[in-house]
Amino acid sequence: MVGPDSEGRPPEGLAVIDKEAGWTSHDVVARSRGVLGTRKVGHSGTLDPDATGVLVLGVGRATRLLRFLTVLGKEYTGQIVLGATTTTLDSSGDVTATYDMAAVTSAEAAEAAARFVGEIEQIPPMVSAVKVGGRRLHEIAREGGEVERAPRPVTVHQFDIAPADEPGVYDVVVACSSGTYVRTLAADLGEALGGGAHLRNLRRTAVGSFTLAEAHPLESPVLVPMSEALRDLSCVAVDEETAVDVSHGRPMAAEALGVQEDGDLGDPGPWPVLGPDGSLLAVYEPYGDRPGQVKPAMVLAPAP
Numbered sequence: 001m002v003g004p005d006s007e008g009r010p011p012e013g014l015a016v017i018d019k020e021a022g023w024t025s026h027d028v029v030a031r032s033r034g035v036l037g038t039r040k041v042g043h044s045g046t047l048d049p050d051a052t053g054v055l056v057l058g059v060g061r062a063t064r065l066l067r068f069l070t071v072l073g074k075e076y077t078g079q080i081v082l083g084a085t086t087t088t089l090d091s092s093g094d095v096t097a098t099y100d101m102a103a104v105t106s107a108e109a110a111e112a113a114a115r116f117v118g119e120i121e122q123i124p125p126m127v128s129a130v131k132v133g134g135r136r137l138h139e140i141a142r143e144g145g146e147v148e149r150a151p152r153p154v155t156v157h158q159f160d161i162a163p164a165d166e167p168g169v170y171d172v173v174v175a176c177s178s179g180t181y182v183r184t185l186a187a188d189l190g191e192a193l194g195g196g197a198h199l200r201n202l203r204r205t206a207v208g209s210f211t212l213a214e215a216h217p218l219e220s221p222v223l224v225p226m227s228e229a230l231r232d233l234s235c236v237a238v239d240e241e242t243a244v245d246v247s248h249g250r251p252m253a254a255e256a257l258g259v260q261e262d263g264d265l266g267d268p269g270p271w272p273v274l275g276p277d278g279s280l281l282a283v284y285e286p287y288g289d290r291p292g293q294v295k296p297a298m299v300l301a302p303a304p
Contacts, residue, residue: 006299010038012060013223017245018215019047019055019204028055031218035150042205044069045178049094052213053204058171064298065229066284068270072232073157075175078201080161080186082109085196094125099195106163106251109170112192113159121151122184161189180192208232226280226300230272234259236284243275246282257284259294281293 019028025046032041042063044056053076058066082101086093101215118216158175174182183199190197205212209232216222236258238246245252254260259271270285280300287293 006075009264010029011036012050012182013225014062014065014210014229015057015059015221015223016215017055017057017218017221018253019052019218021052022049023218024049025055027040028218028226029057032059032221035219035221039304041187041198042066043289044072045074045256048090048183049202050090051202051204051211053125053202054207054210054212055204056207056210057221059223061300062226062229064300065226065283068233069208070229071178073175073177073206074180074204075158075206076173076182077203078172078182078186078199079164080170080189082170082190082288083195084194084195085187085190086198088125088198089187090198090202091200093198097196098304099190101168101190101195103295104168104195106170109189109193110259112189113172115192116185116188117156119153119155122188123151124182124184125192135286146213152179156180156185159185169205213229227274227278229280230283233272234267234271235274237274237278238276238281240276243281246273246275246284246296247298247299249282249296251287251293254294256285257294259284269294281295 017028017031017032019025023278024104025043029041030042033041036059036293038060040060040063042058044058044066047053047055056164058064058069081091081102083099084095085097086095154175155177158173160173161170162170164171174180176182182202184198186199238257242256257271257273259267259269268286270283272280273282273284275281283297284294284298285297
């Protein structure tokens with residue numbers, strides 16, 4: 001069990017969990033508090049109860065960093081079953097309609113999938129954590145209700161499909177922006193092919209650079225250090241003098257921090273700032289209407 005270190009300090013960092021099917025993201029957080037020996041645990045983005053794979057948890061002070069991880073791209077594998085739609089758009093729901101799609105060829109399926117690659121709009125499914133009117137859609141859906149949802153822009157970088165061993169079933173690989181629903185991709189693909197479809201066996205294989213290769217079961221987590229928690233962003237290392245200013249949350253010139261935040265070649269930020277000893281001091285971002293200036297998005301207090 002991960003717990004306080006030899007000096008009694010509570011654990012902190014990221015726990016990359018390989019979530020089992022049947023657990024909600026909330027369930028994982030609740031259970032991990034006992035496993036990790038701290039109540040200060042959160043997750044960087046929900047994963048469907050029936051889905052498995054990468055769920056990134058923030059532990060201790062790292063919970064403050066989760067908002068920078070939520071926006072990272074995601075990667076998935078799964079299977080799309082042609083010929084049936086369900087209430088949840090995946091295999092956990094009740095079948096709402098069936099279609100004879102035996103004549104659909106793999107070439108036609110691949111061609112249709114290619115149309116969803118790029119910047120598209122999706123309507124969030126009713127069984128999702130999106131809030132409408134202050135309530136989560138899945139709460140409304142459990143009561144038998146349905147509300148109108150506005151389409152949302154998402155980006156699909158990869159949507160590869162290949163015939164599985166079972167007729168009418170396709171293995172899929174998806175790389176997409178945060179906020180993309182793979183179950184909606186499955187349903188929309190079925191409609192594009194003149195019928196219907198649903199998703200099954202969804203597995204998240206990556207959140208940003210955090211992949212299954214470093215994921216661990218819930219009962220035996222391994223913590224990624226705070227200094228590596230924001231490795232998907234452009235980290236900046238500063239000297240002792242600048243570290244003092246950063247630790248006090250002082251705004252400064254982008255050049256003084258060692259970043260270029262303006263112009264076509266600039267990095268839009270945010271930037272994790274590491275001290276001379278490699279510890280994470282703060283996260284800086286552009287200073288709004290002050291070109292060439294940066295300010296702290298957050299400053300991390302020293303570990304207790």
